[in-house]
Amino acid sequence: MPIAILPDVDEQRCIGCALCVEICTALGPDVLRVKPVEGWKRGKAFVFYPERCISDGACVGVCPTHAIFWMRPMEYTAGQPVPLHKNGVFSKGWEEG
Numbered sequence: 001m002p003i004a005i006l007p008d009v010d011e012q013r014c015i016g017c018a019l020c021v022e023i024c025t026a027l028g029p030d031v032l033r034v035k036p037v038e039g040w041k042r043g044k045a046f047v048f049y050p051e052r053c054i055s056d057g058a059c060v061g062v063c064p065t066h067a068i069f070w071m072r073p074m075e076y077t078a079g080q081p082v083p084l085h086k087n088g089v090f091s092k093g094w095e096e097g
Contacts, residue, residue: 013067016042
């Protein structure tokens with residue numbers, strides 16, 4: 001499995017506005033998608049094409065709720081969705097909180 005520097009989305013903070021998806025698609029990488037979440041009208045953003053990420057941080061900058069955290073080392077399988085970290089807390093590394 002390759003190691004990459006990728007954005008991560010906190011599902012608890014994401015309001016489903018899709019600004020991150022729009023900016024990422026407009027700039028070219030097209031890394032993020034919005035998935036339906038039960039009980040949530042607009043869905044939530046998640047990293048779908050991690051291998052396309054160019055680590056420019058545009059998605060981080062447009063998020064109004066700071067749900068997208070700066071890039072972090074992560075293992076992934078190319079072509080597979082990257083799972084969200086439910087209740088993820090960054091404190092000297094990622095821990096489930």
